[in-house]
Amino acid sequence: MGDHLGQLIELEISNVAHGGVMVARHEGRVVFVSDAIPGETVRAVVTDDSKARFWRADTVDVLAASVHRQEHVWSAASVDRRPEDRAGGAEFGHITPEHQRELKRRVLADALARMAGIDSDVVVEAVPGRTDGTGWRTRVRLHAAEDGTIGPFAARSHRVIRVHDLPLATDAVAAAAPLDGKFTGPVDLVAPSEGPVLVLSDDRDVPPITERVGDREFRLDARGFWQVHSSAAATLTAAVQEAILPGTFDANAPNLDLYGGVGLLAAAVGDRFGTDGAGIRITTVESDARATGLAGENLADWNRASAVT
Numbered sequence: 001m002g003d004h005l006g007q008l009i010e011l012e013i014s015n016v017a018h019g020g021v022m023v024a025r026h027e028g029r030v031v032f033v034s035d036a037i038p039g040e041t042v043r044a045v046v047t048d049d050s051k052a053r054f055w056r057a058d059t060v061d062v063l064a065a066s067v068h069r070q071e072h073v074w075s076a077a078s079v080d081r082r083p084e085d086r087a088g089g090a091e092f093g094h095i096t097p098e099h100q101r102e103l104k105r106r107v108l109a110d111a112l113a114r115m116a117g118i119d120s121d122v123v124v125e126a127v128p129g130r131t132d133g134t135g136w137r138t139r140v141r142l143h144a145a146e147d148g149t150i151g152p153f154a155a156r157s158h159r160v161i162r163v164h165d166l167p168l169a170t171d172a173v174a175a176a177a178p179l180d181g182k183f184t185g186p187v188d189l190v191a192p193s194e195g196p197v198l199v200l201s202d203d204r205d206v207p208p209i210t211e212r213v214g215d216r217e218f219r220l221d222a223r224g225f226w227q228v229h230s231s232a233a234a235t236l237t238a239a240v241q242e243a244i245l246p247g248t249f250d251a252n253a254p255n256l257d258l259y260g261g262v263g264l265l266a267a268a269v270g271d272r273f274g275t276d277g278a279g280i281r282i283t284t285v286e287s288d289a290r291a292t293g294l295a296g297e298n299l300a301d302w303n304r305a306s307a308v309t
Contacts, residue, residue, distance in 0.1 A: 002049040002050065004049040005046055005047070005049050005121065006046060007045070008019040008046075008060070009039065009082055010042070011024035011025075011030070011036075011041070012040075012041050012089070013033060013036045013038050014038060014096040015038055015039045015106070016038055016103040016106050017287070019032075019224060020091025022036040022037065022038060027040055027233050029055060030053065030054040031044070031055045031061060032054060033056075033280045034056075034059060034083070034091065034092060034155060035058060035059040036059045036060045036062075037068055037069055037094070037095055037201040038066070038103070039066045040063075040064055040069070040211075041062075042059045042060075042063060043059070043060055043061040044057035044060060044284045045060050058083035058086075059083075062079065064140075065097075066099075067225055068096045068098075069094055069096075070095065070096050072090070073093040073095075073132065073168070074087060074090045074093050074164075074165075074289065076152075076165075077089075077090045078091055078094070083154075084157070085161060086155065086161070086270075088153050088154050089152050089155075091144050092133075097126070097133045097184075101126065101196050105122050105124040108122050110127075115187060116130050117167045117250065118212065124254045126230045127231040129229070129230060129231050133168075133190055134167045135170055136169075136229045136230050136231070137168045137170065137230075138173065138226075138229070139173075139189065139190050139191070140169050140173055141189075142177070142181045142186065142187045142189070143158075143160050143187075143194065144160065144184060144186065144187070144284065145160035145162075147182075148182030148183055150181065150183050150187055153291055163201070169189070169238070170191055173189045173197055176189060176191075176195075177199075178204045180222065181218045184202075185202065185203075187200070187201045188204070189270055190222050191230075192209045192210060192211055193212045193213075194210060194211075194212055195209070195210075200222060200223065206223075207222075208220060208222070209221075210225055213235065213237055215219055216267055216271065218263065218264060218294075219262070219297060219298060220293070224262065224290065224294075225288070225291065226261070226263075227291050230299055233264055236265065237268040240265050240272075241268055241269075241271070244269065252279060252301050255280065255281060256283055256284075257269070257282060257284040258283065258285050259285070260284025260286045260295060262291050262298055263284050263296075263298040264296075266295070266299055267298060267299060269282055269299065270299065270302045280301075280305065282306075283305070283306045284299070286308075287309060292307045292309040295307035
């Protein structure tokens with residue numbers, strides 16, 4: 001660490017960066033700032049000055065607020081708390097939902113331009129659900145502190161923050177969360193599309209769970225990857241199917257679903273072309289061997305579909 005750790009600096013926020021932080025400059029150096037919004041002037045404390053090219057800082061005072069600032073949807077993550085005491089995982093909770101989507105659009109457009117040379121007028125749309133940005137997480141992991149209390153980590157930290165609510169979680173997950181309990185390790189809360197919330201507090205194997213998207217069912221590990229937003233799987237399925245133009249898409253080509261998980265999007269493509277033997281030829285590619293095995297089961301309706309690791 002350098003000599004500036006803990007220093008208070010005044011910053012004018014110019015843009016948004018990937019990862020839920022904003023961009024400012026201080027004496028020519030880039031500073032990535034949490035809990036701010038482009039256009040604001042903030043006072044921030046330097047939390048990382050180990051890199052010559054950039055620093056990290058956390059907002060402690062908002063000197064000139066954006067019109068897009070709102071009271072944080074999770075009081076445990078509010079800028080009113082000391083930075084080290086703020087719950088992580090809700091980095092945009094102080095921003096109105098409409099402006100959150102605009103900032104995400106900027107991040108995506110910038111990534112496409114810089115990494116792929118694609119200039120695109122991307123649109124980030126809301127998905128079905130509450131309009132205030134709460135009540136959508138079907139999966140939550142809580143961590144155990146040395147005294148056994150559980151909660152989320154603080155941002156970019158392994159410090160456990162005790163909380164009294166989980167506003168980003170679905171009502172069922174929030175109700176099942178044992179926030180007053182004592183545990184020796186992480187607690188995973190999993191709400192399948194059908195059935196009760198699972199509270200997993202040890203490493204014992206549990207049977208696969210079932211997620212339903214439209215009329216199709218997917219088997220997956222309870223702790224395995226699945227879209228966290230309650231409406232995401234159905235929304236992405238519809239988006240993939242709408243994007244496929246039969247006149248330009250070759251169902252007989254060696255089509256790949258990369259980072260394929262348990263086959264959600266491969267199945268979306270398959271359903272677009274039907275489940276008979278002449279349907280889609282597609283292979284999911286996934287690094288998790290267990291997910292690959294389940295993808296093979298989930299894609300069994302298509303005799304030209306396969307899953308590999």
